[in-house]
Amino acid sequence: MLHALKAIQMYKSKSKDTQQHITAEPQWLQLLAAAEKPRINLERVHSMAELEHTNAVMDYTERTLQILEGLRLSFWIRELLEEVLAWSETAKGGSLEQRRAWQQQGINLFVHNIGSAQLYELYAASAIRTPRHEIIRILIATHGLIGQYIRGEIPFVENLPLRSLTAEGWVTDGELREILMALNECIIAGVHEELWGQVRDEVQQIIGWIVDGAEHRDWTVKERLSRLRSGSIRHGEAMDKTYAELGKQIAVEQQLEPLASRTLWYVESAMRDFSLEEMVKVFMLALHSEEWNQGNMKHTINTGNAKKAEITESKQIEQQDEDCSATSIHHISFETLMNTMYYDYKGVKKLNIYKKRMIEKYLEQYSWEQLIMGQQLPYPHLKHRIERYPDVPDTLFVTFEFSPAAEKLIAFCIEAEKSPLYEQAVLLLFDLFGLRRDAYDRFHNEETYLADMNSSGDYKKVLIDYIVGKRVLDIGPGGGVLLDLIEQEKPEVEPIGIDISSNVIEALERKKQLESHRWHVMKGDALQLDQYVEAGTVDTVIFSSILHELYSYIERDGHRFNTDTVAAALRSAFQVLSPGGRILIRDGIMSEPESLKRRIRFLEPDGMQWLERYAADFKGRVITYERLSDHEVMLPINDAMEFLYTYTWGEEAYVHEIQEQFGIFTPQAYEQCIRETLGEEADILMLRHFLQDGYTEALAERIMIMDEHGEPVSLPDSTCLIVIEKKGRIRA
Numbered sequence: 204m205l206h207a208l209k210a211i212q213m214y215k216s217k218s219k220d221t222q223q224h225i226t227a228e229p230q231w232l233q234l235l236a237a238a239e240k241p242r243i244n245l246e247r248v249h250s251m252a253e254l255e256h257t258n259a260v261m262d263y264t265e266r267t268l269q270i271l272e273g274l275r276l277s278f279w280i281r282e283l284l285e286e287v288l289a290w291s292e293t294a295k296g297g298s299l300e301q302r303r304a305w306q307q308q309g310i311n312l313f314v315h316n317i318g319s320a321q322l323y324e325l326y327a328a329s330a331i332r333t334p335r336h337e338i339i340r341i342l343i344a345t346h347g348l349i350g351q352y353i354r355g356e357i358p359f360v361e362n363l364p365l366r367s368l369t370a371e372g373w374v375t376d377g378e379l380r381e382i383l384m385a386l387n388e389c390i391i392a393g394v395h396e397e398l399w400g401q402v403r404d405e406v407q408q409i410i411g412w413i414v415d416g417a418e419h420r421d422w423t424v425k426e427r428l429s430r431l432r433s434g435s436i437r438h439g440e441a442m443d444k445t446y447a448e449l450g451k452q453i454a455v456e457q458q459l460e461p462l463a464s465r466t467l468w469y470v471e472s473a474m475r476d477f478s479l480e481e482m483v484k485v486f487m488l489a490l491h492s493e494e495w496n497q498g499n500m501k502h503t504i505n506t507g508n509a510k511k512a513e514i515t516e517s518k519q520i521e522q523q524d525e526d527c528s529a530t531s532i533h534h535i536s537f538e539t540l541m542n543t544m545y546y547d548y549k550g551v552k553k554l555n556i557y558k559k560r561m562i563e564k565y566l567e568q569y570s571w572e573q574l575i576m577g578q579q580l581p582y583p584h585l586k587h588r589i590e591r592y593p594d595v596p597d598t599l600f601v602t603f604e605f606s607p608a609a610e611k612l613i614a615f616c617i618e619a620e621k622s623p624l625y626e627q628a629v630l631l632l633f634d635l636f637g638l639r640r641d642a643y644d645r646f647h648n649e650e651t652y653l654a655d656m657n658s659s660g661d662y663k664k665v666l667i668d669y670i671v672g673k674r675v676l677d678i679g680p681g682g683g684v685l686l687d688l689i690e691q692e693k694p695e696v697e698p699i700g701i702d703i704s705s706n707v708i709e710a711l712e713r714k715k716q717l718e719s720h721r722w723h724v725m726k727g728d729a730l731q732l733d734q735y736v737e738a739g740t741v742d743t744v745i746f747s748s749i750l751h752e753l754y755s756y757i758e759r760d761g762h763r764f765n766t767d768t769v770a771a772a773l774r775s776a777f778q779v780l781s782p783g784g785r786i787l788i789r790d791g792i793m794s795e796p797e798s799l800k801r802r803i804r805f806l807e808p809d810g811m812q813w814l815e816r817y818a819a820d821f822k823g824r825v826i827t828y829e830r831l832s833d834h835e836v837m838l839p840i841n842d843a844m845e846f847l848y849t850y851t852w853g854e855e856a857y858v859h860e861i862q863e864q865f866g867i868f869t870p871q872a873y874e875q876c877i878r879e880t881l882g883e884e885a886d887i888l889m890l891r892h893f894l895q896d897g898y899t900e901a902l903a904e905r906i907m908i909m910d911e912h913g914e915p916v917s918l919p920d921s922t923c924l925i926v927i928e929k930k931g932r933i934r935a
Contacts, residue, residue: 205281207231207289208268211261230326231289235261238296245472245545245552260295264288267393274385280378283335284386287342290327291390294318306594313598314468314534320344334373341368342386349387349409353402355430357466359420362413369414376414383410421463424456431467432482434475439713445479453571455483461490466534473541476554477562484566484574485587489535489601491577492589532591532599539602546617557613557632561585562603564636584609584636609636662895663747666787667692669889669926672742672933676701676779678729678772679749683711686722698722701735729753730768732775742784742933744776750790755823755863764823764864770880773927777881782931785888791848791865792873792892792923799840800911801919802831803847807905810834810850817846823864837911841866844919851901870923877927889926894918 204212210232228236238260267288271281294315297305302312310325311317320343327336341364351357365383368374374382387406392399412420422430429442436442449455474482489495544559545552565585573580583606590600605613612632619628663685670689673696677685680700689698700722702708711724727735729749753772759765776786805811811834818826826846828838838846849860868876870892877887898918902908910916 205268205272205285207285208265208272211265211268229289231293232261234293234301234322234326235264235296237298237301239299244469245541260292263393264292267291267389270389270392271385274388276381276385280382280385283339283342284382284389286327286339287346287386288389290323290339291316291319291343291346293322309594311534311595311598313536313538313595313600314466316344316346316348319346334371337371338368338373341365342382346386347390349383349406350391350402351466352409353405353430354433354471355422355427356468356470358464359412359417360464361466362409365413366416379414380410383413424459424462427462428455428459428479428482431470432475432479434471435479437717439715439717440479441712441716442479449480449483453483458490458575459483459486462486462535465532468534468536469538469541473537473544476544476559481563481566484569485601487571487574488569488587489589489599491574493577494589494591494599495532496577497591531597533597535599535601537601539600543602548617548620555613555617557616558603558605560633561605561609561636565603612636663789664688665924666745666747666789669785669787670696670743670745671783671785672781673697674741675699675743675745676732676736676741676776677745677747678702678776679707679746679752680711680724681707681748683714683720683722683724685745685747686711686724687720690720690722699736700724701727701729701732703728730757730771730775732779736779738778739781741779742781743787744780744784745787745789746772746776747787747789748791750788751865751867752863754867766867766876769867770876773877773880777885777929780929781933782929783933784929786925786927786929788923788925788927790923791867792920793841793866793869794844794919795869795871797839797841797869800837801840801843801916802835802837802909802911802913803843804835804907804909805905806834806907810906811836813850814846817849817861820861821845821849822862840919843908844921847898847902847906847918848921850905851898865921873923873925877925881927884930886928886930887925888928889924892920892923894920895922 207229210229214228214232214236235258238258268285271284271288274281276284292315294310294312294317305312305318305322308325310321320340323340323343345362345365348357348361352359352362365379369376369379384407387410388399388403391402391406409420425446428446429436432440432442446455470482474485477485544555546555547553561584565582565587568580568582569578579586585603585605588600588602588604591598592600612635616628616632666685667688670693675689675693675696675698677689677698677700679702680686681702683700686698686700689696700711702711702724703726705726708724708726714720715722715724725735729746730753732741732744750769750772754766754768755764757763757765757768759767759771773786780786803810803814805814811830814828814836818828823845826838826842828836828842830836845864845866848865849857852860867873870890874887874890877885894917898921902918908916908918
């Protein structure tokens with residue numbers, strides 16, 4: 204077993220008390236073990252809480268050594284790479300006191316390959332420089348850079364110091380190829396074995412460029428941005444289209460040209476959830492800041508430390524005497540921004556959507572001209588912070604700073620997510636700070652919500668048989684399942700989704716790009732469809748489980764839960780409908796006669812508390828019930844069903860379900876609304892209702908439902924299917 208690997212495993216096998224005494228361990232292991240707050244790239248972290256109970260840096264180092272042990276290499280290369288890997292992450296370790304001392308000595312802890320090489324020189328290199336020490340130092344200083352070049356984070360020139368290994372005659376070209384392939388396999392497979400399989404061929408090609416002496420292999424601005432946004436592209440961002448649209452607003456290549464010679468740290472981790480436009484604006488805030496302009500003017504800073512000048516990797520600093528250095532900005536770090544954008548939500552790393560929306564609003568106020576001029580626009584809750592520090596003058600740090608009020612309200616909202624306070628807290632935050640708040644925002648359970656919408660595909664298939672014509676509008680397409688079904692079952696039809704939520708449209712655009720769909724989506728208001736499509740040009744308009752949301756959320760005459768909203772949606776759809784076209788409705792239904800009563804016996808101990816809380820929180824109407832015992836109640840049939848819909852979905856959906864009334868009309872009331880709204884030009888071809896599959900099974904072990912005399916009965920119908928046709932002949 205490798206000595207370094209054995210040292211880690213022996214250290215881990217010791218008790219916690221014994222681990223406190225680490226002075227007998229190798230120096231690199233002491234530094235890793237002493238880490239009080241290891242610096243981690245959060246990109247592949249699943250849970251922030253897990254980091255509190257493990258030394259992720261040491262674990263990663265151990266994985267790289269395990270991979271090295273399994274490679275077939277000559278003894279001297281294996282021994283060489285063992286020392287390289289043991290030291291390569293040390294700049295992420297150390298106690299807080301050690302790290303402060305290192306920074307005062309000029310150790311660049313924010314660019315960890317440079318910092319680790321400096322620590323190797325400080326602790327491990329002998330006073331007499333040997334080729335072996337110099338090879339190890341260079342390999343540490345350049346470790347990971349090939350992968351970062353592939354990701355668009357660094358220019359190709361950063362890898363050129365590796366050529367000195369052959370130029371000095373220390374290794375042959377063939378040996379350098381072997382060393383670099385093995386080292387990069389350890390580094391990349393240590394992150395994830397599958398990742399190594401994805402990039403192995405490209406790594407081999409880049410190593411060839413390095414060894415063969417290629418001078419310029421830098422990406423264009425567009426290619427570099429594409430690589431920096433690889434995660435966004437994998438999740439469906441249409442990079443070519445988005446970049447072309449951005450190019451109509453600003454000369455992107457020209458504006459971002461100063462980045463060509465700079466290294467970028469933690470970009471994708473910090474800004475994966477930002478749009479391309481937002482990412483470019485953040486870059487421009489940095490490039491046109493006072494700190495950037497000062498950092499690229501020739502001036503000197505007294506380091507006050509001869510050792511700093513000796514060990515600093517920056518080429519500019521090495522060219523100066525011991526007391527002075529040029530301070531051209533060489534690195535741009537987004538590490539602080541990355542750390543502020545995530546937190547744990549139920550054990551899973553989550554994007555802080557509140558901070559994201561604030562940054563989104565902040566960037567939105569900047570015009571391209573204002574960014575180029577370097578203007579600082581006043582914004583009471585947030586500002587960008589571009590900083591440089593005397594200890595690391597060649598590194599620029601980019602982040603956003605929130606006001607104390609914003610920080611506290613965000614913290615309150617995060618805590619409120621755990622209870623029904625959540626909805627009110629979000630409204631407070633977004634209204635107070637004037638942020639974008641989409642209709643039907645679900646934030647942290649949005650992915651679950653869209654997945655649930657897609658899982659209802661079998662229920663929606665019934666609508667396919669009633670589609671007519673060539674052009675179909677799906678109002679409120681959710682996760683896109685109905686659009687997929689129409690595309691699959693009706694290849695001659697043009698499916699179009701319209702949704703008022705930017706979240707939904709963004710998710711569907713990504714899905715379309717990722718899965719190569721031919722349907723289209725647009726952001727729009729269901730009550731004003733003629734603003735998005737020409738009147739008389741749509742053959743089928745579908746409202747699948749969306750009318751009850753319009754009814755529940757949209758205010759008319761200052762009130763939600765207004766049947767005028769349903770009438771307005773029907774009129775809007777009818778206006779864009781062609782003669783012979785159809786409106787299809789699948790949604791909740793109320794039972795008639797409404798005077799019927801139902802008894803519910805709770806089979807779970809907290810059932811009665813659920814009902815009491817629901818009756819107090821439900822926004823749709825007053826829920827009335829008569830308590831018959833600790834576990835049994837009597838209530839109107841429609842109040843019973845409205846409660847049971849939410850009871851079925853459970854706690855996770857509670858804060859949203861209490862905002863929505865699923866059953867809007869009884870069958871007779873639905874028919875009356877349609878006839879009064881659309882008049883004689885509309886024919887109701889079908890109005891049927893049924894109990895949706897799943898409710899009976901979901902509630903079977905939770906409640907017993909009975910009539911008012913205590914006799915067991917079935918659940919009443921939950922869902923209606925309505926087909927309305929506009930008189931006339933369908934378009935050919």
